[in-house]
Amino acid sequence: MTLPAAFLAEVHRLIPAERRFDDPMATLAYGTDASFYRLLPKLVIRVEYESEVIALLQAAQAERVPVTFRAAGTSLSGQAISDSVLLVLGDHWSGRDIRNGGAQIRLQPGVIGAQANAWLKPYGRKLGPDPASINACKIGGIVANNASGMCCGTAQNTYHTLAGLRLVLADGTCVDTEDAASVAAFRHSHAGLLAELARLGESTRADPALAERIRHKYRLKNTTGLSLNALVDFTDPLDILSHLLVGSEGTLGFVSAVTYNTVADLPHKATALIVFPSVETCCMAVTALRTQPVTAVELLDRRSLRSVQHKPGMPAFVQTLSPGACALLIECASEQAAGLESAISQVMAALAPFPVEARIDFTTDAVENARLWAIRKGTFPAVGAVRETGTTVIIEDVTFPVERLAEGVNQLIALLEKHRYDEAILFGHALEGNLHFVFTQGFNSAEEITRYDALMKDVAQLVAVDFGGSLKAEHGTGRNMAPFVELEWGTQAYQLMWAVKRLLDPQGILNPDVILSEDPAIHLKNLKPLPAADELVDKCIECGFCEPVCPSKGLTLSPRQRIVMWRDIQARKRSGQNTATLERQFRYQGIDTCAATGLCAERCPVGINTGDLVKKLRGQQASRPQAARWAGDHFATLLASARLSLRAASGAQRLLGAPRLGRYAKGLRSLSGNTLPRWTPALPQARPAITFTAPNDDARPRVVYLPACVSRVMGPAIGDAEQTPLIEKTQALLEKAGYQVVFPEALDSLCCGQPFTSKGYTEQGEAKRQELLRALLRASRGGLDPIYCDTSPCTLRLVDNLADTRLDLYDPVRFIYSHLMDKLDFTPQQAPIAVHVTCSTQHLGQSQALLAIARRCSDKVVVPEGIHCCGFAGDKGFTQPDLNAHALRSLKGAVQHCSEGISTSRTCEIGLSDHSGINYHSLVYLVDRVTSPKIEHSENSLHAPKQGELAAISG
Template identity: 30%
Template sequence: MTSPTSPAVTGITTQLGPQLSGSLTTDPDVLAAHATDESLYSPVGTPAALVRATTVDDVVATLRYAHHHEIPVVPQGARSGISGGANAVDGCILLSVASMNRVLEVDEANMTVTVEPGIINKDLKDALRPHGLAYPPDPGSVAMCSIGGNIATNAGGMCCVKYGVTREYVRELTVVLADGTVTRLGHRTVKGVAGLDLAGLFTGSEGTLGIIVEATLKVVPLGPDPLSALATFPSVRSAAEAVSAYMATGASPSLLEMMDAATIAMVNELGDFGLDAAVGAVLIMQSDSVTAAADTEAFASVAETHGAVDVAFADNPVDSELLVAARRSAQPAWEHYARAHGGGQLLDDVCVPRSRIAEFCDRVEGIRDDTGALVTVIGHAGDGNMHPSVFFDTTDDDSVASAQDAFDRIMALGLDLGGTITGEHGVGNLKNRWLATELDDGNRRLHREIKNAVDPTGVLNPGKMLEHL
């Protein structure tokens, strides 16, 4: 890899800059402002330049230059990730595709939409609504995360329990490879098995295999306004048991979320959401089917059978959205708390079988007691994707050590229960040590060989997901 002080790096402005229709800057203040994603505790290097691409040709020129001179490239979009995947490495070119944010085509006949990678998820949803169409993947950061980043991390969100993750909506990708080659992967058709599923391979690859510059996505008909219900429980365990029981009935809610008592308190501190601060946990259920009223009643019945303290219904779209807004506020509330209490937060993203959510929550409480760290829990409970968050004081070595111990124990717990280290946030540099633990020898070898085949000089997002394989 080229030294950060080599002529190729120091000459980026004069050699690469003239080839771009977008902008290039080496201003240290601008670079520092773009060097990180939303991860609060991940390594950050010092970049050499920031390219703001506006066209595919900008991406091609940047990668050709970087490949030839072996300069690392860190792709970025909205930088809303929370695993450090978009963080700078020393001497790198930050390659932002945030300005490539157009809807290129809405194909109502074939139920697809073609977009550039920088478009914000919610902006895409808003653009589809007049056509009577919807794009279901719905991360908690829907108002700020980009579709390119969603594809790069195979993002999920609150509606995965019914609609699945991003990969299930990716039909075709246009990708720029490490050497500047532009290629199309996948098929626009509903079915297509010609060759390997390379679009699926690049989905979730976190910028380590190529840069996504265009995506054709499956869309669905816009459904009726959803209805919601909120159930409160005396403990996290009773809420988790209700989740397993409700999903075992064959229910198909469009959303089933959980928050523990500590998170409820933080959300209430952030805004007036009216959540009961005296309970141990809440479940928020939503249905967007034609049987939504009956679905909420069925959920209430199961919740009450499993010890719910109270069940409230939102029987109109406005109130329903307010309940969901309370859940979407959990991460901002956590960040607000972290900034006021030492600045440290390690957000986990463990996915376990639904039948083991209650055991997972019990054992997280044990980890909290053993380490002395403050650990809060929310989760996309309907699909077993749990998000414990560990808080700590970054200026206190003992606090940092306790938090890291708790975080590592939670990762190990997820694997012990037959789960995975990440359900939707990606690996980045926050969890790359743990990826090597989850994968077996053959799987690690396949990852290495694929990476070496498509990026032989190793310039694409080094030090991140594949670092320890």
């Protein structure tokens, strides 16, 4: 079935071509969310404005075209996919308005949940909903799924903290419940609809049995079906409407803004891990804790503890727990330290009657707290990481009445064993009776699908009927539980949901077959294949947690989408299909525009670095190993050539001027088929080669200074007010702090190997790395002296899997933070500073140290929101400038009031300067500017040498 011509014509009129996708690669990439379902949309549209959504819905209604909304696509139940039209949120949905000292916040649907909490943190407030996916999921999805989480419970979800809503109905009508004029107009234009909602509410409240059933269902954590509690909790039909939209999963309308009543973010927290000898004892303890001052109580069964017991940092006793052990991870929090102590005392008194097998007492230490929560957070990925290739990992969430939790847990375990899900684990939010069970599932045979179906039917009977619980506590109904909504709710309530659906979406165009479906087997259709692609990425569960930090997301593919595409290409190859066209597309979309910096691994639950796959594919396509080997053997010659090229570019800029040279360079690049590197006014001038002189031996402590090859070649840009090269600036700072600076010999021949490995020449890159490590060992007198490398990417490359523990390697952040802060006096400047935390700084774990140094140097530090990787990626900023431009598309507006930017990577600073309108420099420049030597060091300080007169030490 194709989309109607009239609808497509309207789409082409409304949406520019660069935001419409219907090619096989794009539709497959966007046909994936975090669930185990897949539908391929016929058309994907990236919407940027509410007016576009309104017009598109009007066109869809006129032609009866089904439409599905997508925020982050982290949904687990198949509610963010479509085989028709998929509307994906673009960049322009990130507005916010903080009100009343943070008591309320109005957000657009494209805001990531964690970003909203970052905005609220200075006010001591946060959002009520706290889903596990909060670092990736967006407000639109949080509202649409009525997401909750570990601390949220039922009282602080979106439904109960909703202060206002701006929504668009299926007919394209928009109403803002906080705008009196909008409300008045809507009450006039949709009087009939509101009257029918009022009638449905009155009839529901007038039926005591139905009303009480609804109230009972929502005393539990429950996202199964539509939010019928709106019909009993409110009498104003507009209040009913706005609360019906919460948890409706895009089946009743589009939420274009939401206002939350925020909750307190209590600053004093403590965590304990208590292990009980049995599930029964553990659940009895949960009942006792319900009346205690706890903010979170997480249950972990023995299998879940076993899944993480061998991970680093796990308590040793976890390996020796009894087979029936069951643990509670308990958090207390308070506004004051004294209040926290009181809460802990009350909790421990409540638990005193229960036998305990093992325990870690309450701790306020942030590191220890993080370690304890890592046990809970590591269980789901632990199952995903050990599953067989080709299977998926499924996480279901159900709610039992808490007073019957032990019975529910044991019967659920028995069901999993009955259906041979022996690897399944249980954990969950115990205070709410909310359990997650995680298991692996293959869908490659009819037998496996039948086994899954049998499990789901048994689970539905157990939870919904035998225990009167809910089949979906917080993950949304989606397609997954749509066939079981009537079983859980009963026919009367189920038909009431259909009445609401038909009232608000009479044509049935909004996300059909989600929540409500007339197909009893919808949960078994369109199951997503996870074919083997490469062992580096086969464990990917396609959750999308990686996407917010990817610089190419929205330009080409995200890490999740790269894996989806590569899986599909490999499956097609195995079936004998011709994949040449797809592979050509993937070359640009998947390989060329991947920064390969590995930030995705930092967010991935199973630790997948999609950049490793890309580097491997580049290696398979690398066709000039001899040239790479020659370059490694003649690296000094290579650097000399680079200096010559930079001199030529600088000469042309002085002769022609930057604007004219920019036009000429752009034309030449176009004529070359984009093989010539992009020229930019931020391009550095050439830095002369270092001339070495013998060092002066004295009593000062020594530091080996390794200038990266880019520092040896690249000086400041012509238009930069700061004209001192980084090497001279760094040596001056180190000597100011009282150090004697020495350099490895034959410096211009040395390289960490990163330029080789990033292009796929792994062998040549590793040879250069080992050569450099040997030179550093000599220069540091066998590891006696610390080694300072002036760029973070090179440092990361050297310390990664470093076998020689004698070498003490530092990037600028770590060295300044650990060795210079106490040797220098800081006089902070008033001018604001923009800080870019490079990918390598994040990998090195130095992000907070960098910000701490910056705050010692400036009274105003700006960290631009949403920029995690600049996309320059070594030389990608020259060869693939669209990646750099896309990654930094919001930078200029974020730093326009800053006087300077700082970073720890010279190449990143080129792109940052080019796209920000301000000059970015190494952190060293800022620290040097605002510091003076302390008295005990000043007498040993030396003047910085003149350019080209740097000292070297022989091995």
